[in-house]
Amino acid sequence: MPEDPEVRGTVLAPPGYPADLERDVVSPTGERYHLRPIRPDDAERLVAFHVRLSTRSTYLRFFRVHPVLSDDEVERFTCVDYRDRLALVVLRDDVLVAVGRFDRTPDTSEAEVAFVVADAHQHHGLARLLLDELARAAWERGITVFVAETLAENRPMIEVFLASGFRVTTSREYDTVSLRFGIEPDEAYRAVLAKREAARRRAAASRDAEGNAGQC
Numbered sequence: 553m554p555e556d557p558e559v560r561g562t563v564l565a566p567p568g569y570p571a572d573l574e575r576d577v578v579s580p581t582g583e584r585y586h587l588r589p590i591r592p593d594d595a596e597r598l599v600a601f602h603v604r605l606s607t608r609s610t611y612l613r614f615f616r617v618h619p620v621l622s623d624d625e626v627e628r629f630t631c632v633d634y635r636d637r638l639a640l641v642v643l644r645d646d647v648l649v650a651v652g653r654f655d656r657t658p659d660t661s662e663a664e665v666a667f668v669v670a671d672a673h674q675h676h677g678l679a680r681l682l683l684d685e686l687a688r689a690a691w692e693r694g695i696t697v698f699v700a701e702t703l704a705e706n707r708p709m710i711e712v713f714l715a716s717g718f719r720v721t722t723s724r725e726y727d728t729v730s731l732r733f734g735i736e737p738d739e740a741y742r743a744v745l746a747k748r749e750a751a752r753r754r755a756a757a758s759r760d761a762e763g764n765a766g767q768c
């Protein structure tokens with residue numbers, strides 16, 4: 553029999569919900585966000601998030617103009633098993649501003665990874681943060697390789713992968729770049745990650761200092 557959903561706050565968390573992946577974060581640019589695994593009740597938030605994306609952002613994500621998610625997509629994107637399919641969302645004041653996900657290729661230890669960040673929240677390091685978190689979660693779930701496809705013009709996405717600290721290989725076919733990399737947290741990756749985490753800690757500390765300065 554499936555286990556009962558666990559009650560978290562006022563929301564029923566689905567079975568297998570990995571609460572350990574939920575936390576408050578501060579971007580390297582000092583913005584505060586909340587990070588957590590996606591839940592089925594995010595359907596409305598995801599629809600609203602997608603509708604607010606620019607045409608260019610949806611085009612870069614889906615390789616076509618795609619202004620509205622279908623019901624099937626909403627269900628597929630929000631109902632995950634947290635093992636072979638996992639999505640993390642970033643929220644600001646309960647509004648969804650970024651999603652990163654991996655989907656395991658069936659019966660393999662590879663997964664495809666994809667991201668989309670609301671236009672107003674791009675360049676705050678959210679994709680970098682999501683990649684680090686997804687890689688850690690995927691590794692713990694027996695996934696060893698991430699693959700991704702992106703348009704060759706999508707420099708920010710390609711840079712996020714190339715600067716990750718993982719050893720990324722790329723191949724280009726026409727307008728599309730395929731990327732592939734092992735996600736073992738080896739010494740090289742840990743060194744790059746430590747710098748990113750230090751930058752996030754510095755941003756959080758200076759944010760806290762600003763907050764305290766404003767208090768009576």
Ligand SMILES: CC(C)(COP(=O)(O)OP(=O)(O)OC[C@H]1O[C@@H](n2cnc3c(N)ncnc32)[C@H](O)[C@@H]1OP(=O)(O)O)[C@@H](O)C(=O)NCCC(=O)NCCS
Binds near residue numbers: 614667675
């Ligand atoms: C591509 C996308 C996901 C990037 O998200 P993001 O949160 O803006 O990315 P980040 O801020 O983490 O990183 C991007 C930036 O950091 C840079 N960068 C990434 N890692 C870095 C590192 N370790 N050191 C220095 N710079 C780095 C990139 O060059 C880029 O620089 P910029 O902000 O100065 O332009 C976002 O632009 C988006 O949603 N685009 C539309 C959808 C899409 O393209 N999805 C990808 C489909 S595969």
